[in-house]
Amino acid sequence: MRYVLAALLMGASVGYLNAQALNYLGIRVGAEGMYEGWEYDSTYSSLTGSASVNLTLAETLQVNQEFTYSGNLGRGILRMNYVSGDTNYTMVYVDTVYEVGNDMHRLMIVGTDSNATQGVYFKKVDVLAIRTPLSVGASWTLGIAGDTVTADVDGDRNYSTPDTMVFLLDTVKVLSMGTLTVPAGTFDSVYTIYVAIRAKLWSSLVYSQAGNSSESWSDTLIRDYYVYWRPGIGLIKDSTYQYALFTPFFVTAEVFSWSVNEMVDYTQVGVAEREVAEREGFYIADGLVRFRNRVTVYDVSGKVVFYGDGAVRLNRGLYMVKEGRRTYKLLIR
Numbered sequence: 001m002r003y004v005l006a007a008l009l010m011g012a013s014v015g016y017l018n019a020q021a022l023n024y025l026g027i028r029v030g031a032e033g034m035y036e037g038w039e040y041d042s043t044y045s046s047l048t049g050s051a052s053v054n055l056t057l058a059e060t061l062q063v064n065q066e067f068t069y070s071g072n073l074g075r076g077i078l079r080m081n082y083v084s085g086d087t088n089y090t091m092v093y094v095d096t097v098y099e100v101g102n103d104m105h106r107l108m109i110v111g112t113d114s115n116a117t118q119g120v121y122f123k124k125v126d127v128l129a130i131r132t133p134l135s136v137g138a139s140w141t142l143g144i145a146g147d148t149v150t151a152d153v154d155g156d157r158n159y160s161t162p163d164t165m166v167f168l169l170d171t172v173k174v175l176s177m178g179t180l181t182v183p184a185g186t187f188d189s190v191y192t193i194y195v196a197i198r199a200k201l202w203s204s205l206v207y208s209q210a211g212n213s214s215e216s217w218s219d220t221l222i223r224d225y226y227v228y229w230r231p232g233i234g235l236i237k238d239s240t241y242q243y244a245l246f247t248p249f250f251v252t253a254e255v256f257s258w259s260v261n262e263m264v265d266y267t268q269v270g271v272a273e274r275e276v277a278e279r280e281g282f283y284i285a286d287g288l289v290r291f292r293n294r295v296t297v298y299d300v301s302g303k304v305v306f307y308g309d310g311a312v313r314l315n316r317g318l319y320m321v322k323e324g325r326r327t328y329k330l331l332i333r
Contacts, residue, residue: 020103023101024133025229026230027230029063030063031115032266032267033061033062033190034058034265035058036173037056037057037261038054039083041256041260043254045209046276047249047251055083059079059080063078065078065094069098072098074097074099075097076097077197080134094169095107096124104130106126107124107125108124108129110124110125110149111123111152111153123149123150127143127170128140133304135192136174136303144167145168145169146166150164156160156204156208158208165201166200169196170196170197171195175194177189177192180236183264184236184262184263185264188232194226195227196223197223199218203298219247220229220243220245220286221243224242225238231296236262237263240258243255281321281328282330287313290310295309296321296323314330315332317332
């Protein structure tokens, strides 16, 4: 049994950013990342015993659309997933992300689907996914606690009897920032973001075994999701642990999965660093620092406080600014 709650969840907010959540996170049209990893699934039933499987994962994310969504800047991410040994689990989705001020919202996909029936057996749930810029210790909620969705959440492809999921808890916290090495290379300023989802699930697969509708609700459904995100580039790695326990009459069923996916290659079309003239790359007006070119701004502790071009409000202090191939100091009095 596989629970698919696919996500590109990240972000937290401190300070001011001039509506650049998507650019800050590296979600630009033409950006593309390739990922590879593995997944381990284990299922135990007191009726049928234990079963487990090891799978190889591959995924491509490509930002290929830009549009207006609910009056805000939106972009589409074409997401293609492949699980070894099971072509029915090759999936193609388009994620919609859009920014409202400093926040990025996302239509999170819940459920599974196959190419032949795309768009029918999963649901999209609007979540507050990102607040920028990222800041260690920041936390927020996705905004879905209390919501109910129906889809093929348990992955049994029983589309005549969809599953029902009730979200009970949805918290996100930025845990740390540091250096991370993956097959695509070594990246600095990578933030580790923890997403916790707790829910109850009515499973059609458990119902088919137990034969009792009221007993097919899970006692526990846990999903712990770790996202490793580099501002300006995007998702570097993710890791997911999911567990569910069912105890219908005379039956005990437990299922968990653990997966890891790492970036193996990426491209950022049109955003390569370029040589800049030795002139001031910013000016200050109306209390805002306005950068003419794309920059990364660090505070004295080495934390990224701004990435992109345009306007940002900085507190008093000394900052290091990286612009193309040069780095300079910026003192805000």
